Amino acid sequence: QQQVKQSPQSLIVQKGGISIINCAYENTAFDYFPWYQQFPGKGPALLIAIRPDVSEKKEGRFTISFNKSAKQFSLHIMDSQPGDSATYFCAASVGGYNKLIFGAGTRLAVHP
Amino acid sequence: EAGVVQSPRYKIIEKKQPVAFWCNPISGHNTLYWYRQNLGQGPELLIRYENEEAVDDSQLPKDRFSAERLKGVDSTLKIQPAELGDSAVYLCASSGGFGETQYFGPGTRLLVL
Numbered sequence: 001q002q003q004v005k006q007s008p009q010s011l012i013v014q015k016g017g018i019s020i021i022n023c024a025y026e027n028t029a030f031d032y033f034p035w036y037q038q039f040p041g042k043g044p045a046l047l048i049a050i051r052p053d054v055s056e057k058k059e060g061r062f063t064i065s066f067n068k069s070a071k072q073f074s075l076h077i078m079d080s081q082p083g084d085s086a087t088y089f090c091a092a093s094v095g096g097y098n099k100l101i102f103g104a105g106t107r108l109a110v111h112p
Numbered sequence: 113e114a115g116v117v118q119s120p121r122y123k124i125i126e127k128k129q130p131v132a133f134w135c136n137p138i139s140g141h142n143t144l145y146w147y148r149q150n151l152g153q154g155p156e157l158l159i160r161y162e163n164e165e166a167v168d169d170s171q172l173p174k175d176r177f178s179a180e181r182l183k184g185v186d187s188t189l190k191i192q193p194a195e196l197g198d199s200a201v202y203l204c205a206s207s208g209g210f211g212e213t214q215y216f217g218p219g220t221r222l223l224v225l
Contacts, residue, residue, distance in 0.1 A: 006154075043116070043203050043216030044155065089154045095211065099168065102154025 004092050006103030013110050019077040021106045023090035026071065030092040034100070035064065035075050038087045047088070048075070080110045114138070116217030118204050124223045130192035133220045137185070137206030144181060145214060146189050147203040155203055155216075161187065194224045 005024045013019045023033075034049035050057045050064040050073065057064045063076040077084055090103040117136040125131050137144050142163050147155035158177065160168040163184040172179065176195070181187040191198055201219040 004154075041218060043205070043218050045216065046213050091154070099157055099160070100155075100214065102156070104153050 004090060004101050004103040006090050006106060008106060009104070010107045011109070013080045013108065015080065015082060015110055015112050017080050017110075019080045019084065019108055019110070020074060021088055021090070021108070022072065022074045023092075023103050024070075024072045025092050027092070027094075028071070029094045030101075031095065032093045033064070033066065033073050034091050034093075035062075036089045036091060036102075038089065038105075044089060077108075080108075082110045082112055084108060085110050116204055116206055116215055118202075118217040118220055120220055121218065122221050122223075124225065125194055126225050127196055128193040130190065131194050131222060132188055132190045133202050133204075133222075135187045135189070135204030135217060137187070137204070138215055141206035141208055141215075142184065143207045143209055143212075144187050145205040145207075146179060146187070147205065147216075149201040149203055149219065151200070158189070191222075194222075196224050198222060199224045 007022050035047045036044035037047045038044040048059050048062045048064055050066050052068050055066050061078045066073045087105045087107050089105045091100045093100045119134050144161040146158040148158055149155045157171055159166055159172045159179050161181045164181055177191055179189045201221050203216050203219045205214040205216045207214045
């Protein structure tokens, strides 16, 4: 019940395209859903986050869509750029950042 | 402002040897986390400190892992003895407090031969 399932495992997108990464969870007590971006040799960095009282949050080219009834949330990267090539992790927690449960990650490659 | 500092960045040891990782959090951050990230997986929390106190160590394998955070600043994570399955990246993170953003360090990549 603590798992967060992420898909796809890897994703290849052409420059300018839309990248979509999906996550699903079981624990209905989760109330915070962040996305982290990780470049090789670096630690994860917070990209964008959402709480379940809203269905969508947008920051620049990054949008989180949240479907509470389906227990799913997704990250959309609009106008994907080669610099977006990284591994993306969804996560979930109860009570903010108390204990983050991470998905397995999606390796995104954006080709020029 | 300096981020979370970890050392060493890489460590190769033989099984059954001890190893230690060091973390210096962002100045003023009271909450410190140690995570383990296996290859191709997301980070998994090992232990969380609030100042000097370990408030969540339920995922720490206490038979071989230990951690300390003396004076509520720097922290050390130790494995003794190391096993082949301990090969992973060990990440340290810190935050300003409960419910605030976690900032991760670059990690220590451990290889146990």
